[in-house]
Amino acid sequence: xxxxxxxxxxxxxxxxxxxxxxxxxxxxxxxxxxxxxxxxxxxxxxxxxxxxxxxxxxxxxxxxxxxxxxxxxxxxxxxxxxxxxxxxxxxxxxxxxxxxxxxxxx
Amino acid sequence: xxxxxxxxxxxxxxxxxxxxxxxxxxxxxxxxxxxxxxxxxxxxxxxxxxxxxxxxxxxxxxxxxxxxxxxxxxxxxxxxxxxxxxxxxxxxxxxxxxxxxxxxxxxxxxxxxxxxxxxxxxxxxxxxxxxxxxxxxxxxxxxxxxxxxxxxxxxxxxxxxxxxxxxxxxxxxxxxxxxxxxxxxxxxxxxxxxxxxxxxxxxxxxxxxxxxxxxxxxxxxxxxxxxxxxxxxxxxxxxxxxxxxxxxxxxxxxxxxxxxxxxxxxxxxxxxxxxxxxxxxxxxxxxxxxxxxxxxxxxxxxxxxxxxxxxxxxxxxxxxxxxxxxxxxxxxxxxxxxxxxxxxxxxxxxxxxxxxxxxx
Numbered sequence: 340x341x342x343x344x345x346x347x348x349x350x351x352x353x354x355x356x357x358x359x360x361x362x363x364x365x366x367x368x369x370x371x372x373x374x375x376x377x378x379x380x381x382x383x384x385x386x387x388x389x390x391x392x393x394x395x396x397x398x399x400x401x402x403x404x405x406x407x408x409x410x411x412x413x414x415x416x417x418x419x420x421x422x423x424x425x426x427x428x429x430x431x432x433x434x435x436x437x438x439x440x441x442x443x444x445x
Numbered sequence: 446x447x448x449x450x451x452x453x454x455x456x457x458x459x460x461x462x463x464x465x466x467x468x469x470x471x472x473x474x475x476x477x478x479x480x481x482x483x484x485x486x487x488x489x490x491x492x493x494x495x496x497x498x499x500x501x502x503x504x505x506x507x508x509x510x511x512x513x514x515x516x517x518x519x520x521x522x523x524x525x526x527x528x529x530x531x532x533x534x535x536x537x538x539x540x541x542x543x544x545x546x547x548x549x550x551x552x553x554x555x556x557x558x559x560x561x562x563x564x565x566x567x568x569x570x571x572x573x574x575x576x577x578x579x580x581x582x583x584x585x586x587x588x589x590x591x592x593x594x595x596x597x598x599x600x601x602x603x604x605x606x607x608x609x610x611x612x613x614x615x616x617x618x619x620x621x622x623x624x625x626x627x628x629x630x631x632x633x634x635x636x637x638x639x640x641x642x643x644x645x646x647x648x649x650x651x652x653x654x655x656x657x658x659x660x661x662x663x664x665x666x667x668x669x670x671x672x673x674x675x676x677x678x679x680x681x682x683x684x685x686x687x688x689x690x691x692x693x694x695x696x697x698x699x700x701x702x703x704x705x706x707x708x709x710x711x712x713x714x715x716x717x718x719x720x721x722x723x724x725x726x727x728x729x730x731x732x733x734x735x736x737x738x739x740x741x742x743x744x745x746x747x748x749x750x751x752x753x754x755x756x757x758x759x760x761x762x763x764x765x766x767x768x769x770x771x772x773x774x775x776x777x778x779x780x781x782x783x784x785x786x787x788x789x790x791x792x793x794x795x796x797x798x799x800x801x802x803x804x805x
Contacts, residue, residue: 413756
């Protein structure tokens with residue numbers, strides 16, 4: 340009855356918008372600073388940072404030290420610069436270029 | 446005897462499901478069976494247990510959102526048509542959904558006219574599905590696909606993807622009128638696309654405004670291309686100055702790539718029928734580099750899937766001694782080293798050329 344009316348709607352989804360911004364990591368992968376919105380999951384930021392640091396580290400091990408890394412996906416570009424063992428990482432979502440499909444009613 | 450098509454509707458609002466179940470069930474000429482699911486996990490288990498022609502899903506849902514469902518469905522059921530039907534008017538989500546392979550992205554209709562357009566598009570999707578043949582993301586002979594489109598007097602645009610490389614073929618009223626791929630146009634582009642041995646394709650709506658640049662009939666085009674491919678296969682290819690051991694196709698390809706401006710080394714790792722092969726030029730000890738390349742591509746691949754940002758296209762690294770680019774081409778992972786002073790634009794263009802050579 341009255342109590343049930345408080346439980347009207349289920350929790351809204353965690354559909355997450357890709358942010359545009361940057362964050363810095365130390366050599367241990369800890370996030371030092373970030374311009375990313377708070378709504379973007381920390382776990383995702385750490386996962387990105389872990390991949391980036393691993394790529395820099397293993398490149399160095401393979402005798403190919405890198406100072407910059409650009410990772411291109413269909414909908415996102417990641418640019419990372421090595422900073423004394425850590426990194427600064429920029430996230431740049433791609434602007435939509437759709438295939439020729441009938442899409443919306445806008 | 447035709448089998449009744451099934452559509453799966455996924456949304457977290459029961460009222461919406463009831464409305465669209467009725468509308469789709471009554472107004473589509475094929476009278477498909479409409480089933481519904483309130484959660485992503487339920488929808489995935491329904492997809493597991495039965496064959497559906499079409500999945501229509503919302504984006505905003507609790508626990509498992511639409512992009513998560515899309516990522517899983519795309520991977521497990523590549524033939525399944527997927528339409529997003531959402532209230533989310535956000536360009537970023539639309540481009541991510543397309544990057545992840547959705548067929549259509551619709552905002553939930555608010556007027557009769559919008560509803561009519563939506564129904565029409567679903568009708569078109571289902572009718573193309575029921576005609577069978579080679580729709581969707583299938584690994585099929587391109588020659589078969591082109592012949593089918595032309596014989597049926599269709600007008601469409603075939604988008605063919607091979608890893609990071611893409612091409613398009615314009616078909617108008619059963620005739621091939623133009624093609625575009627890796628910097629080539631017209632007949633050369635058509636011939637280049639037909640040299641790709643693997644990949645995926647999509648049938649896009651026709652582009653009636655496209656000017657005609659190919660005037661050869663489609664039969665003539667296919668014949669010319671077949672002859673050109675036969676001639677290329679029988680030619681003796683001159684080897685480069687590098688110390689290449691055997692004149693295998695890949696080895697010759699590596700030699701050709703090494704001649705491109707700025708290329709310092711090339712490393713190609715393939716896995717075919719569980720057998721790993723590695724070919725390289727210009728690098729003394731490829732193992733550490735190939736380990737790094739495979740690890741990096743795998744990690745960034747997984748990350749891309751979890752971020753729902755579509756396919757990993759390319760990784761470019763810049764160092765004091767050189768630049769490095771990595772990409773996947775079919776079964777092969779390529780790592781190319783470039784001179785440090787090569788500009789990013791030149792690197793990108795050269796990498797495109799390399800990938801297009803590799804897939805052909």
